[in-house]
Amino acid sequence: MNRALPYLLLLPASLFLLVFFFYPFGLVVVESLTRGGEWTTENFTRMTGHWKFSTAFWNTIWLTAIVVPVQLIMALAMASVVQKLKTGRAGLLYIFAIPLGISDLAAGLVWLAIFEQSGFLNSILHAFGVIDRPQLYLGYQSLWVIFLAVCLAEIWRATAIMMVIIVAGMGLIPKEYNEAAEVFGASAWQRFTRVTLPLLRPSLQTALILRILMAFEVFAVVMALGGTTLPVLMGETFQWQFQLQDRGVAAAYAMVILGLSVAFSLVVLRLLHVPKGARI
Amino acid sequence: MAEIVIKGVAKQFGAFTALHSVDLTIADQEFMVLLGASGCGKTTLLRIIAGLEAPSQGEVWIGGRRVDHLPPRARGIAMVFQNYAVFPHLTVFENIAFGLRMANMPQAEVERRVTRTAELMHIGQLLKRYSGELSGGQRQRVAVARALAMEPDVILMDEPLSNLDALLRLEMRAELKGVLAQSKTTTIYVTHDQVEAMSLADRISVMNGGYIVQADRPTEVYRNPAARFVGSFIGNPPMNFLPASPDGAGRWRVAGRVFDGPHAEAAEFAIRPEDLQAASDGLNAEVRVVEPLGPHTLITAEVAGQPFRAVLESDRQVAPGDVITLAPVPDRIRWFDPETHKAIA
Numbered sequence: 227m228n229r230a231l232p233y234l235l236l237l238p239a240s241l242f243l244l245v246f247f248f249y250p251f252g253l254v255v256v257e258s259l260t261r262g263g264e265w266t267t268e269n270f271t272r273m274t275g276h277w278k279f280s281t282a283f284w285n286t287i288w289l290t291a292i293v294v295p296v297q298l299i300m301a302l303a304m305a306s307v308v309q310k311l312k313t314g315r316a317g318l319l320y321i322f323a324i325p326l327g328i329s330d331l332a333a334g335l336v337w338l339a340i341f342e343q344s345g346f347l348n349s350i351l352h353a354f355g356v357i358d359r360p361q362l363y364l365g366y367q368s369l370w371v372i373f374l375a376v377c378l379a380e381i382w383r384a385t386a387i388m389m390v391i392i393v394a395g396m397g398l399i400p401k402e403y404n405e406a407a408e409v410f411g412a413s414a415w416q417r418f419t420r421v422t423l424p425l426l427r428p429s430l431q432t433a434l435i436l437r438i439l440m441a442f443e444v445f446a447v448v449m450a451l452g453g454t455t456l457p458v459l460m461g462e463t464f465q466w467q468f469q470l471q472d473r474g475v476a477a478a479y480a481m482v483i484l485g486l487s488v489a490f491s492l493v494v495l496r497l498l499h500v501p502k503g504a505r506i
Numbered sequence: 507m508a509e510i511v512i513k514g515v516a517k518q519f520g521a522f523t524a525l526h527s528v529d530l531t532i533a534d535q536e537f538m539v540l541l542g543a544s545g546c547g548k549t550t551l552l553r554i555i556a557g558l559e560a561p562s563q564g565e566v567w568i569g570g571r572r573v574d575h576l577p578p579r580a581r582g583i584a585m586v587f588q589n590y591a592v593f594p595h596l597t598v599f600e601n602i603a604f605g606l607r608m609a610n611m612p613q614a615e616v617e618r619r620v621t622r623t624a625e626l627m628h629i630g631q632l633l634k635r636y637s638g639e640l641s642g643g644q645r646q647r648v649a650v651a652r653a654l655a656m657e658p659d660v661i662l663m664d665e666p667l668s669n670l671d672a673l674l675r676l677e678m679r680a681e682l683k684g685v686l687a688q689s690k691t692t693t694i695y696v697t698h699d700q701v702e703a704m705s706l707a708d709r710i711s712v713m714n715g716g717y718i719v720q721a722d723r724p725t726e727v728y729r730n731p732a733a734r735f736v737g738s739f740i741g742n743p744p745m746n747f748l749p750a751s752p753d754g755a756g757r758w759r760v761a762g763r764v765f766d767g768p769h770a771e772a773a774e775f776a777i778r779p780e781d782l783q784a785a786s787d788g789l790n791a792e793v794r795v796v797e798p799l800g801p802h803t804l805i806t807a808e809v810a811g812q813p814f815r816a817v818l819e820s821d822r823q824v825a826p827g828d829v830i831t832l833a834p835v836p837d838r839i840r841w842f843d844p845e846t847h848k849a850i851a
């Protein structure tokens with residue numbers, strides 16, 4: 227009885243997951259591999275054959291490749307500073323965490339309010355006389371501005387989640403390791419790279435995987451700032467599902483996102499692997 | 507050349523004073539042991555010398571250079587931490603090599619030093635392991651090896667052998683002493699094991715409640731305690747103390763017997779348990795507990811209502827309840843001021 231108890235307690239949650247996650251997930255897998263009741267790979271050929279696929283794919287990858295490393299560096303820097311604070315630490319963490327409380331669509335809209343033709347940016351630049359009439363920043367002629375705006379919005383929105391995880395991870399590292407490194411001649415930078423970072427690997431894994439998965443699913447922010455001008459994988463999934471009413475291709479897109487997520491998670495796990503016995 | 511001078515160093519943690527104005531000079535290549543009960547400030551003093559803690563007042567000089575404003579790595583020291591601080595993410599080899607790598611030492615030299623110190627600490631076969639795969643005693647030896655590998659001018663050791671079994675400890679103690687003497691290192695060694703202190707030290711600093719009570723050669727600390735605390739802390743069993751009342755100039759009545767003593771207002775009589783001989787004339791002691799220890803027999807008795815211990819030859823037959831006469835060896839009797847607890851010459 228005693229040994230079965232934990233499993234029994236977990237049973238409702240497990241059942242819930244099985245029914246409401248794995249079952250629909252299985253349906254999506256089947257959907258992506260069938261068309262009109264027949265097993266086929268046609269959904270995938272249709273998907274890759276469409277001119278927007280490769281743009282959406284690479285936009286998503288580039289967004290991730292730029293946003294995640296920038297966030298990682300910022301989160302590490304901010305966490306290191308927060309870690310050193312003696313007072314006001316909790317307050318600062320709350321401030322940094324504010325964007326976390328905002329949905330991604332709202333975040334997109336905040337930045338839209340800044341960048342749009344009648345937005346804050348134009349008002350400010352105009353007020354200072356830098357420009358003489360409002361500029362169109364988010365038009366299809368200047369894709370890179372949309373891209374940049376999306377990057378900014380994403381960084382603003384989701385750096386805090388990494389920071390919070392990293393601050394918690396840093397709190398778990400006993401200070402004596404840093405002291406030992408200091409006595410044995412390590413500079414502040416060396417202590418960071420030789421002691422803090424390696425001991426932070428478990429937290430970095432969590433933060434990176436969480437953040438990379440979020441990045442591959444970027445959608446609402448892009449929609450708010452660029453509509454379909456800047457296609458991304460999740461946006462295309464939405465388009466095929468609801469605009470083009472082709473559930474098969476939408477399912478194929480979902481599979482691509484899943485594949486990317488799994489692949490990158492494995493890469494992160496592998497790169498930041500902590501050997502047995504080497505944990506704190 | 508690494509003489510360490512500590513001038514008026516004090517440390518407060520909030521309202522709590524961990525160190526009261528400590529003055530101490532440790533000569534170049536000297537082996538200084540800090541000895542004291544738990545919580546008396548040994549680690550705090552060591553951390554101040556290392557630069558991990560800033561003194562509230564006072565100065566620290568190493569090798570003729572004032573260092574209290576310098577970061578730890580600029581002080582030319584190596585340290586063995588009380589809680590080891592062996593890096594969990596590095597193998598034993600890389601742990602020992604850590605300081606050498608920071609100093610950009612060539613790989614061949616790193617390997618030579620790591621292998622040598624690891625052999626010395628009997629952990630040569632563990633070089634590929636991580637610290638999570640070591641026992642507490644093995645981890646401790648890694649910490650010692652890491653410090654020795656630096657071949658520093660000054661080495662600070664905070665209870666480096668506390669976690670080893672008695673036999674290994676004896677062996678390591680001897681090896682440490684040999685290595686440190688050879689390497690011309692100035693050593694500060696913290697322990698609360700007095701046997702270790704006696705056997706290793708050139709000088710012992712006895713600490714109590716944030717003060718250094720006495721800093722002297724081991725025999726001196728043992729034979730001539732500068733304060734009552736030193737006598738009661740050092741020696742196993744510790745010194746016996748008995749109240750004394752004046753009985754003419756320079757003569758004192760102790761437990762009904764009269765002894766020659768100092769010319770003073772008041773005094774307390776003290777004698778080490780091994781400086782007592784069973785004789786026909788001496789202090790009357792009523793035996794309470796008899797503990798045969800092999801070569802000797804430890805007796806806990808009562809003299810004039812005070813607990814009193816004596817170490818006797820093991821062939822002497824005594825039983826609880828016996829009344830025996832114990833004669834103090836005259837030149838081993840010590841006197842303390844009952845007010846200040848300082849020794850009276």
Ligand SMILES: Nc1ncnc2c1ncn2[C@@H]1O[C@H](COP(=O)(O)OP(=O)(O)OP(=O)(O)O)[C@@H](O)[C@H]1O
Binds near residue numbers: 519698
């Ligand atoms: N960071 C700190 N904040 C407040 N009090 C402290 C701090 N560090 C040490 N103390 C106090 O200072 C006193 C001396 O501590 P210290 O660690 O130097 O003792 P110690 O002699 O090394 O003892 P032990 O033999 O148990 O290691 C203790 O009473 C301890 O509670």
Ligand SMILES: [Mg+2]
Binds near residue numbers: 549
């Ligand atoms: Mg200590």
